Amino acid sequence: MTEVQVKRYNFVAMLLHWAIFLLLIYAIYLGWSTESLPKEKVREVMQIHKSVGLTILLLSLFRLAWRIMNPPPPLPPMPRRDQIIMAATHHSLYLLMIGIPLIGWVMISSSSFKFPTKFWGTFEIPLLPLTGMETVHHVTEFLHSKLVWVGIVLVALHFAAALKHQFVDKDNLIKRMLPF
Numbered sequence: 001m002t003e004v005q006v007k008r009y010n011f012v013a014m015l016l017h018w019a020i021f022l023l024l025i026y027a028i029y030l031g032w033s034t035e036s037l038p039k040e041k042v043r044e045v046m047q048i049h050k051s052v053g054l055t056i057l058l059l060s061l062f063r064l065a066w067r068i069m070n071p072p073p074p075l076p077p078m079p080r081r082d083q084i085i086m087a088a089t090h091h092s093l094y095l096l097m098i099g100i101p102l103i104g105w106v107m108i109s110s111s112s113f114k115f116p117t118k119f120w121g122t123f124e125i126p127l128l129p130l131t132g133m134e135t136v137h138h139v140t141e142f143l144h145s146k147l148v149w150v151g152i153v154l155v156a157l158h159f160a161a162a163l164k165h166q167f168v169d170k171d172n173l174i175k176r177m178l179p180f
Contacts, residue, residue: 007073008176016063017177020056020097024155027052028148043115050104051120057101064094076171082161089158096151100144106130107140 009017030049034042075083108117109128117125130136165173 008178009072010070011179012066013063013070013072014177014179016059016066018179020059020063021155023052023056023059024097024151027056028152031148047115047118047121050108050117050125053101053104054117054119054125056097060094060097064098073176076165076173078165078169078171078173086161089154089161093151093154093158096147096154100147100151103140103144103147107137107144110134110137110140112137 008014027049030045030052034045034049037045075086105125106128108114110130110133112132112134114127114131117127119125162174162177165171166175
């Protein structure tokens, strides 16, 4: 069987893809690590977690704009079912990369326990005027944590699909996003 030639994403798209992926892993690690930290360290780690989340939000918005202005390379031939699953997964990942940080912002804004969000220690991000809305806080806290799990499942599906295309379908789809 001859190797299928696949056009690749441009450098900016690849850089954003892998940077956001690494930041997502770091944000999850930071969020989960607070459960085992002493109380005096939680605030420091959460400050970093919030900065990482805001960075993911900003990079995801930039990535979405970049994708609109620089459409992805054409897909190799594949069943319509695979195209639909791929599109649904990508759209869902974008919604989560933008939605989870926004939900986090609403969550900390509605909490009774306040401490400022300093974006990478530089300037303060204002809170929304939701102080003390405990029901909003509990709902957004639930959504924030559960949507992270949805994101983990979608990333695993995305990775498994890339491997399937590379090693089963042999259509070199995975090479579109690899920088080497």
